[in-house]
Amino acid sequence: MKPVYLDNxxxxxxxxxxxxxxxxxxxxxxxxxxxxxxxxxxIHRKIEDARGSVSGLLGAEPEEIIFTxxxxxxDNTAILSAIESxxxxxxxxxxxxxxxxxxxxCKHLGRxxxxxxxxxxxxxxxxxxxxxIKALDEDTVLVTIMYANNEIGNxxxxxxxxxxxxxxxxxxxxxxxxxxxxxxVDLKTxxxxxxxxxxxxxxxxxxxxxxxxxxxxxxxxxxxxxHQEKGRRAGTENVASIIGLGKAxxxxxxxxxxxxxxxxxxxDKLETSLLKICPDSRVNGDVTSRLPNTxxxxxxxxxxxxxxxxxxxxxxxxxxxxxCSSGSLEPSHVLRAMGVPFTAIHGSIRFSLSRxxxxxxxxxxxxxxxxxxxxxxxxxxxSRDNTGKKIACTP
Amino acid sequence: MxxxxxxxxxxxxNPKNIGEVENPDAVGDVGSIxxxxxxxxxxxxxxxTDKITDAKFQTFGCASxxxxxxxxxxxxKGKTLDEALKIGNQDIADFLGGLPKEKMHCSVMGKEALxxxxxxxxxxxxxxxxEGKVVCKCFDVTEEKIRKVAMENxxxxxxxxxxxTKAGGGCGECQADIEAILRDLWSLxxxxxxxxxxxxTNLQKIALIQxxxxxxxxxxxxxxxxxxxxxxxxxxxxxxxxxxMCSGCVKSGMTIEGIQAKLRELVSEDLIxxxx
Ligand code: FES
Numbered sequence: 015m016k017p018v019y020l021d022n023x024x025x026x027x028x029x030x031x032x033x034x035x036x037x038x039x040x041x042x043x044x045x046x047x048x049x050x051x052x053x054x055x056x057i058h059r060k061i062e063d064a065r066g067s068v069s070g071l072l073g074a075e076p077e078e079i080i081f082t083x084x085x086x087x088x089d090n091t092a093i094l095s096a097i098e099s100x101x102x103x104x105x106x107x108x109x110x111x112x113x114x115x116x117x118x119x120c121k122h123l124g125r126x127x128x129x130x131x132x133x134x135x136x137x138x139x140x141x142x143x144x145x146x147i148k149a150l151d152e153d154t155v156l157v158t159i160m161y162a163n164n165e166i167g168n169x170x171x172x173x174x175x176x177x178x179x180x181x182x183x184x185x186x187x188x189x190x191x192x193x194x195x196x197x198x199v200d201l202k203t204x205x206x207x208x209x210x211x212x213x214x215x216x217x218x219x220x221x222x223x224x225x226x227x228x229x230x231x232x233x234x235x236x237x238x239x240x241h242q243e244k245g246r247r248a249g250t251e252n253v254a255s256i257i258g259l260g261k262a263x264x265x266x267x268x269x270x271x272x273x274x275x276x277x278x279x280x281x282d283k284l285e286t287s288l289l290k291i292c293p294d295s296r297v298n299g300d301v302t303s304r305l306p307n308t309x310x311x312x313x314x315x316x317x318x319x320x321x322x323x324x325x326x327x328x329x330x331x332x333x334x335x336x337x338c339s340s341g342s343l344e345p346s347h348v349l350r351a352m353g354v355p356f357t358a359i360h361g362s363i364r365f366s367l368s369r370x371x372x373x374x375x376x377x378x379x380x381x382x383x384x385x386x387x388x389x390x391x392x393x394x395x396x397s398r399d400n401t402g403k404k405i406a407c408t409p
Numbered sequence: 410m411x412x413x414x415x416x417x418x419x420x421x422x423n424p425k426n427i428g429e430v431e432n433p434d435a436v437g438d439v440g441s442i443x444x445x446x447x448x449x450x451x452x453x454x455x456x457x458t459d460k461i462t463d464a465k466f467q468t469f470g471c472a473s474x475x476x477x478x479x480x481x482x483x484x485x486k487g488k489t490l491d492e493a494l495k496i497g498n499q500d501i502a503d504f505l506g507g508l509p510k511e512k513m514h515c516s517v518m519g520k521e522a523l524x525x526x527x528x529x530x531x532x533x534x535x536x537x538x539x540e541g542k543v544v545c546k547c548f549d550v551t552e553e554k555i556r557k558v559a560m561e562n563x564x565x566x567x568x569x570x571x572x573x574t575k576a577g578g579g580c581g582e583c584q585a586d587i588e589a590i591l592r593d594l595w596s597l598x599x600x601x602x603x604x605x606x607x608x609x610t611n612l613q614k615i616a617l618i619q620x621x622x623x624x625x626x627x628x629x630x631x632x633x634x635x636x637x638x639x640x641x642x643x644x645x646x647x648x649x650x651x652x653x654m655c656s657g658c659v660k661s662g663m664t665i666e667g668i669q670a671k672l673r674e675l676v677s678e679d680l681i682x683x684x685x
Contacts, residue, residue: 315442315469316469317445317446317469317470317471317474318471319411319471319472320421320470320471320472320475323421323472324422327422336445336471337445344578344579345445356442356443356445357442357443360442360445360469392427392428393424393427393467393468393469393475394467394468394469395438395447395448395449395467395468395469396442396447396469
């Protein structure tokens with residue numbers, strides 16, 4: 015059974031074109047781009063072409079792109095570089111809904127004596143810009159706020175935040191891992207100093223990421239060793255994956271508008287149908303400013319892991335913010351920060367689409383999900399309405 | 410993804426004994442929607458024989474919670490109440506071919522529901538949990554429950570308590586309290602701290618100090634970009650040299666005092682650490 019893969023915010027399929035572009039660099043062209051001989055040295059040019067493709071998608075200059083091993087490395091590098099560049103200051107502002115690559119790292123710095131402000135969000139997961147402005151002070155060295163949230167899809171007002179920070183000359187980093195290829199990003203006008211991205215959310219393979227560092231921003235490398243990436247990131251280049259990321263960016267460039275229309279059409283159909291069929295269900299997130307491919311739904315009285323494993327029986331892949339499915343006992347920090355009631359957090363399911371999803375797949379999910387919710391609600395001691403009648407999905 | 414046995418999968422996908430028995434003789438209600446799992450067990454009991462003639466369940470929770478509840482109903486049907494009370498959470502897990510250790514709390518929930526139902530049948534008032542007795546606020550777990558589950562399952566570490574009761578798995582604030590309860594509970598059986606070797610020869614002492622610096626002190630410093638070298642040992646004087654120390658190292662207690670304390674603890678009380 016071919017899976018119906020609706021977990022693209024976790025990872026995406028490698029595009030066939032990307033794989034083809036990579037293949038020669040895993041077979042015949044295995045040289046080291048640092049070598050003096052042509053066999054290796056010629057690969058250097060290919061890496062530069064890929065750098066151009068990545069910068070092209072971002073509206074950046076090629077020399078502003080540093081290849082890394084993943085989004086987490088990009089995030090960690092950006093934060094460390096910022097605090098090393100301005101050694102006297104010790105205050106960092108971030109949000110309560112960041113990805114662990116930023117959140118856990120900031121907590122770690124908090125234990126090392128940095129002062130960290132985790133900005134709260136409201137019920138829709140939105141930030142309050144006044145809170146943000148109030149948090150800024152003389153000691154603030156860096157603001158790091160995600161471009162879009164992986165769990166609920168909210169897009170944050172990066173442009174406004176960046177403009178405020180530019181005026182005060184405070185460094186601004188954004189984790190843009192979830193937005194690449196989904197919404198247009200133009201760093202020519204976007205006031206951001208550093209930006210992280212990851213290949214495997216964009217139909218390139220796992221194990222490749224990039225960090226954008228605006229020209230003129232002071233930078234301190236994280237990995238120190240060889241002279242690769244102009245000394246900004248040591249370590250022999252992951253050639254094939256760099257080529258793959260370049261290709262993935264080329265594929266995305268120019269297609270974002272069309273693709274995001276297609277994605278949001280399917281997503282909206284899925285969302286409205288499920289909300290309509292299943293009583294006591296809701297959307298988590300800001301429906302006015304959201305990634306086109308993401309919907310996070312809560313079904314009361316049932317638990318997310320149980321939903322996922324029953325979906326799994328039909329080959330449907332999704333994810334949940336429930337405690338049991340997270341591998342810890344704590345449910346999603348994002349939904350908790352939003353103040354989503356526990357009853358709804360436990361039954362939250364995220365569907366995240368990609369360009370490879372079809373209308374038939376979405377129809378199948380619309381048919382299966384209500385059936386599963388109904389079965390699980392029959393099992394649940396909570397699903398009764400005021401009259402004592404069991405609640406289940408209509409039909 | 411959790412590694413569930415085929416039996417768990419089967420009992421999760423096609424659970425037996427779902428629902429509520431009509432006019433139940435006994436009802437056991439445990440857990441809450443806030444904590445992420447809950448179970449309502451209803452029983453029919455034969456007054457003459459004290460046997461459980463029917464058992465049904467309703468569960469809110471993950472796959473293993475549903476499977477554990479269903480397994481419980483299968484295990485107790487046909488048993489007398491006293492026989493049923495002998496069933497432990499481990500029996501529920503065994504019936505399912507085992508549970509991932511992080512999911513053992515699902516089997517504990519089954520056991521609790523059974524006890525609650527039988528108390529209910531016998532008209533035993535369940536003591537309302539006193540405020541002060543709740544050890545874990547996040548998951549509403551009392552000291553009594555921690556002690557009971559620890560005894561029944563021979564649990565000795567906080568992690569095990571978390572796997573079996575969830576206590577300690579939220580904010581983590583109660584972990585020290587759980588630790589204290591465990592220490593108290595097993596006080597007689599706690600393994601003795603490895604005793605310091607009594608009298609060391611000079612060579613043994615040097616080897617031990619080298620070993621501690623290498624394996625316990627340097628990694629912490631290196632993680633912060635610092636380092637330390639052992640320069641010399643003369644009698645009780647240990648001479649070291651710090652390399653590239655940063656403020657982080659100082660914070661993590663890896664100062665000269667910190668190293669001295671560590672060496673005194675592990676080697677000998679009379680050591681004096683100095684820098685070069
Ligand atoms: S109080 Fe026990 S984990 Fe929070």
